[in-house]
Amino acid sequence: MAWFTRKEEKIGEPAPPEQRTVKTEGIFAKCENEDCGTTIYRKDLRANLSVCPQCGYHFRLSARDRLAMLFDNGEYEERDAGVAPTDPLGFVDKSPYRDRLIKSQRETGLLDAIIVGEGRLMGRSIVIAAMEFKFIGGSMGSVVGEKITRAIEHCIDERLPLVIVSCSGGARMQEGVLSLMQMAKISAALARLDDARLPFISLLTNPTTGGVTASFAMLGDLNIAEPGAIIGFAGARVIEQTIRQKLPKGFQRSEFLLEHGMLDAVVDRRELREFIASALLFTGPDP
């Protein structure tokens, strides 16, 4: 296990986090909100936690940037960093799954689509898991399932609170039914966390869909989301094809889910740390 800080770069990581966060190159970034499009000085965007100062649009964060943002001083101890994917089905579509894995590992500097960190948030010990969308769409296969399950079991053993930051298109097709079973595995572990009366805060970010939403992401004691995130079970295209109807405006956005009673709150990224700290004051465990 190793300590990481906001500024430290892991060997083998191809790009510093700021270049992976925002697509536009150079010292300026363009807001990804089509109705805004404001040109932002990249340093300002970074200082504003990758939220557009003009319109409040939340740029997607990498898993590393997410953990750096949530933990005190961006410091945390990574857990189970050596859990690595295999190719249990020998899956080949347009390219072999093995090649996709190697490509994603090179691009992200991660072995799979999640990082689990243990550290402090406003002084309180906490475990936070963050998903990496750039790793095959943040999809959940055996590694994501195993690392989250271990994180939950660790929280039970050490009586620690848990936060999972979801950012995922759902279960990973290339691991077939084994990916599906991760939903059951994690949910069973969450039942034990619940029995142990330990808090689980689920933070849903853009996007959280499919088997991730239909398992741990919706099982928080608190389910909270960042503004404007796409959250749902079925994809919009599948729904449109099935019911042959146009979808209502704002369908499957955070605010839509809030309105329909599926979220406790929509929380601005700049207020997340305060929100979580406040939640932990309510839930305990008392430090």
Place this chain on the structure above:
Amino acid sequence: MISDESGVNQEKAGIRMTSREAESVGSEPIERVQLARHERRPYAMEIIERVFTQFVELHGDRRFRDDPAIVGGWAVFEERPVMVIAHQKGRHVRERQARNFGMPKPDGYRKALRLMLLASKFRRPIFTLIDTPGAFPGIDAEERGQAEAIAVNLREMARLESPIIVTVTGEGGSGGALAIGVGDVVLMMENSVYSVISPEGCSAILWKDSSRAPEAAAHLKITAEDLLALGVIDAVVPEPPGGAHLDWDLASDYLRTSWREALERIERMSPEELRAARYSKFRAMGRFEERL
């Protein structure tokens, strides 16, 4: 008898295949998909009326509606009172639509959970029968929390105090199947399939071309033998030669035998033992390696 109406008995007499022909049936994964979706495949109610007695259907989720895509109720299995929960497809055009082709909405999953909690309270065994293309993808389903309904079932099934026997009888369509699929013994009928995504859906996403479904079906490893090899199910329930659609009675006999064996194995375990074993069972699923 429904089998008379559907002409299954005539078929049984006339088209029954020799065992050699039967061996070649369903050898390709996509053929298994076709058998699992066969329009004459026995659906839940046809199995329930053959294997259980005194089935009494119970309705509704106590929140919004009664979802006809899932049926549930108590019944008697070999002199034991049990709860049965199942996806239910429709046999004819109107019923198919009424049952939404076996695709539940959140209300169906919530009804299922309500009935399972009822069984758990009185420590009665639970049988679930899985046969769905998937959870319904629709505006109303999303509005009422399709994902939440499935998720809660996964968590709660993990800690029910009843013995749970899960059987995939036809299509095991992803999360919509798993939402009633967490149990102590998980079985698949020989020609059923169980998958994270339909072969058509997988083909459309990964190949950008839905005609590659046969390849997707092969790669996804969705047959009963595949899942047995992957450690996801405990056993395969045999079907009559050529498939369950050719002989509903015999298919039901095979199920009864498998269920009796499964129940005898777990019915004397305490709630604590059941929950611990159920946890270990799902905890072990997945393949990965440890690097230093």
